[in-house]
Amino acid sequence: MANQHHPTPMLDELENGPWPSFISGIKRLRDEHPDERIQNMTNDLLGQLEHSYETRKGYWKGGTVSVFGYGSGIIPRFSEVSKAFPESREFHTVRVQPPAGNFYSTDMLRQLANSWEKFGSGLVTFHGQTGNAMFIGVNSTNTQAFFDEINEYGWDLGGAGPCVRTGMSCVGAARCEQSCVNEQRVHRTLLNRFTDDVHRPSLPYKFKFKVSGCPNDCVNAIERSDFAVIGTWRDDIKIDQEEVKNFVAEYGRDKVHLDVINRCPSKCMTLNEDNTLSIDNSNCVRCMHCINVMTKALSPGDDKGVSILVGGKRTLKIGDLMGTVIVPFKKLETEEDYQEMVELAENIIDFWAENGLEHERCGEMIERIGLVNFLKGMGLEADPNMVNHPRQSSYIRMDEFDEAAENYLRHKMEQRQAAAG
Amino acid sequence: MSQPAMRPPIESGCPDGFQYMHPVMRRNFGAWKYHEHPRPGVLLHVSEFGEKIWTVKAGTQRILDVFTLRKLCDIGDEYADGYVRFTIRSNIEYMVDAESKVEPLINALEEAGFIVGGTRNSVSMISHTQGWLHCDIPGTDASGVVKAMMDELIDEFRNHNMPNRVHITTSCCQINCGGQGDIAINVQHTKPPKINHDLVANVCERPSVVARCPVAAIRPALVNGKPSLEVDEKKCICCGACYPPCPPMQINDAEHTKFAIWVGGNHSNARGKPTFQKLVASGIPNNPPRWPEATAIVKRILKVYQEDGQDWERINDWIERIGWPAFFEKTGLPFTRYHIENWRGARNSLNASTHIRF
Numbered sequence: 001m002a003n004q005h006h007p008t009p010m011l012d013e014l015e016n017g018p019w020p021s022f023i024s025g026i027k028r029l030r031d032e033h034p035d036e037r038i039q040n041m042t043n044d045l046l047g048q049l050e051h052s053y054e055t056r057k058g059y060w061k062g063g064t065v066s067v068f069g070y071g072s073g074i075i076p077r078f079s080e081v082s083k084a085f086p087e088s089r090e091f092h093t094v095r096v097q098p099p100a101g102n103f104y105s106t107d108m109l110r111q112l113a114n115s116w117e118k119f120g121s122g123l124v125t126f127h128g129q130t131g132n133a134m135f136i137g138v139n140s141t142n143t144q145a146f147f148d149e150i151n152e153y154g155w156d157l158g159g160a161g162p163c164v165r166t167g168m169s170c171v172g173a174a175r176c177e178q179s180c181v182n183e184q185r186v187h188r189t190l191l192n193r194f195t196d197d198v199h200r201p202s203l204p205y206k207f208k209f210k211v212s213g214c215p216n217d218c219v220n221a222i223e224r225s226d227f228a229v230i231g232t233w234r235d236d237i238k239i240d241q242e243e244v245k246n247f248v249a250e251y252g253r254d255k256v257h258l259d260v261i262n263r264c265p266s267k268c269m270t271l272n273e274d275n276t277l278s279i280d281n282s283n284c285v286r287c288m289h290c291i292n293v294m295t296k297a298l299s300p301g302d303d304k305g306v307s308i309l310v311g312g313k314r315t316l317k318i319g320d321l322m323g324t325v326i327v328p329f330k331k332l333e334t335e336e337d338y339q340e341m342v343e344l345a346e347n348i349i350d351f352w353a354e355n356g357l358e359h360e361r362c363g364e365m366i367e368r369i370g371l372v373n374f375l376k377g378m379g380l381e382a383d384p385n386m387v388n389h390p391r392q393s394s395y396i397r398m399d400e401f402d403e404a405a406e407n408y409l410r411h412k413m414e415q416r417q418a419a420a421g
Numbered sequence: 422m423s424q425p426a427m428r429p430p431i432e433s434g435c436p437d438g439f440q441y442m443h444p445v446m447r448r449n450f451g452a453w454k455y456h457e458h459p460r461p462g463v464l465l466h467v468s469e470f471g472e473k474i475w476t477v478k479a480g481t482q483r484i485l486d487v488f489t490l491r492k493l494c495d496i497g498d499e500y501a502d503g504y505v506r507f508t509i510r511s512n513i514e515y516m517v518d519a520e521s522k523v524e525p526l527i528n529a530l531e532e533a534g535f536i537v538g539g540t541r542n543s544v545s546m547i548s549h550t551q552g553w554l555h556c557d558i559p560g561t562d563a564s565g566v567v568k569a570m571m572d573e574l575i576d577e578f579r580n581h582n583m584p585n586r587v588h589i590t591t592s593c594c595q596i597n598c599g600g601q602g603d604i605a606i607n608v609q610h611t612k613p614p615k616i617n618h619d620l621v622a623n624v625c626e627r628p629s630v631v632a633r634c635p636v637a638a639i640r641p642a643l644v645n646g647k648p649s650l651e652v653d654e655k656k657c658i659c660c661g662a663c664y665p666p667c668p669p670m671q672i673n674d675a676e677h678t679k680f681a682i683w684v685g686g687n688h689s690n691a692r693g694k695p696t697f698q699k700l701v702a703s704g705i706p707n708n709p710p711r712w713p714e715a716t717a718i719v720k721r722i723l724k725v726y727q728e729d730g731q732d733w734e735r736i737n738d739w740i741e742r743i744g745w746p747a748f749f750e751k752t753g754l755p756f757t758r759y760h761i762e763n764w765r766g767a768r769n770s771l772n773a774s775t776h777i778r779f
Binding site: 010011013014016017018019020021022023024025026028029032033045049052053055056057058059060061062067068069070075077091093097098099100101102103104105106107108109110113116117122123124125126127128129131136137147148151152154155156157166167168170171173174175176177179182184187188191192195196198199215216217218219220222223224230258259263265286287288289292293295296299314315316317318319320322357358359 | 433437454484571598
């Protein structure tokens, strides 16, 4: 027989209004789910949540829970008010790695739902801010059982704590013409190289990979990941002049000037007298704006690759950091290309594991030691694409300037020779 | 005595995504030509081979119960082709291979109470964090804030009324897991932590807590004969960073945990480089169950942006054009000394010019 329902006058207010209500969903589990365990668990969950709403405080504390063989993947939650709400006293979240791009078949979602209601609360989120499928609410015993069951049919845990975290990728080449890279391959190649570092936290702090197919950066990789892989291209934007003319015919020349030509950040576009478009591609910064507006007329070029930026993160501890360019352009076609990308990630993680302080993100370490020391550790050469502008302060020693300048010029010459074949 | 054998994990890592893609996506992977927006909530992508795929996007409650998840699957089986994906803002997307399937799919979703929209220049679903439902350090309940706010922004989700897309985020503490947003509604603590000195020695690893403080305001101390920690309250910026590693340093407070609103965060490289959000309002009550004060300010900012922004301007582009004084003037929000940066790099945010609009 089910426990008496906790009164939830404040939460009930969140059942009003047209947007779907998560409170109604939790109540459905309490009232309609056939399993008494789920009824009682969600009843006490609602009770604790109402208590939070009344007192304006949270009542969960962390702990140490994992599955056999791993040290991460579970977010443990124990209630601090379990006397009043005993059935949800252990309410851990299981973080599960989704495929790149968050694709699912309905069959697979049903299978996951079936496993989840056998062991957990019946609540799930697709996805958390790091990118995990979040199975919310399971006790310590059932955590292992749920993992064992879904692990058998292809699902593995994501990271939690100081480790490589679950990655995130945009929809990408699967459904977007703007994609410049095989996000599926980049994502799986990187993440599955570091499976051990996902499951067994032993790094200074978290390390996130994100992959966006183009500079629109739909997964917020520059700002939200330690290692951002962003698709881009080196050759000319492709122009379908007939579609340009159609666009001008539909919207008028003034609108094209307002919305496209004038909004180009490097002012590299001209709308010609005959309603065709010219682009000074050597001055295009690959911002994507014109391509976003004129989806039929313009598209990324064919010489595709990626830019890699390192060190993005949110506020804790030194304030928000965007990732910064360390590889302006890299082709990703051959097995060796992918291998070089993986080696770069390995070098970065090794260097950071060695030099980062406890709880210091990679970007914070770079801030502390300076980009130049980081580049030296990576064996990367300085490149003007890495900065907004050269240094402003004259307070620096220039001991080996001549040698560095010679290296740069020799490197440029080698590049020219390589390009000339 | 033998223990039951534990099952070793299969370390399969990230699964193969192709197995869960709609067959039209698999066939046309990397070969898409262009896209169109037939109507709000719907995308049409056309491939180099002439194949087409329609996407219908819908908002949900994000915290899904298995009944709702199965309902979404039922709709996917009956009206779509059995394949879905989730956006990073937790919208669900159904993909179908024929235009004739779009209308019935939209009707089925709306009849079941889901909201079709969130494309192009709409206000998409608010990306948010766990809050009181599951987090160990939350100052508020993001799910509740978002539900209350989306009730009021539902028409902006359903329609393309904004100059450009609007991404809103919420966070339940100053770590801001919700991330950068065109508009961000984040908890802002306003008082230093209250320390339960009886518990510190047993619960907290004191050196890590000291190291965690961004302004070096925490030091070890003996309090009532017990090893504990003390906070220099003049230095303390009330960020709450000490609370996760040391829960006896209680930062959340029914009265003093407020909301702040930030605008102009933009992750895209389109037009300008990506930007961080900037503080525009603070001291907003953390007022469950429906947080009307926060919603009112968000709606006010959106209204001014909608009226004053030009096509394709994100909120940061719009403010860059009109200038910050005009933003505060038009929204009627007060500008105070607290809006002036004093963190590292602060001088870069000061106006070292005579560029002033009159």
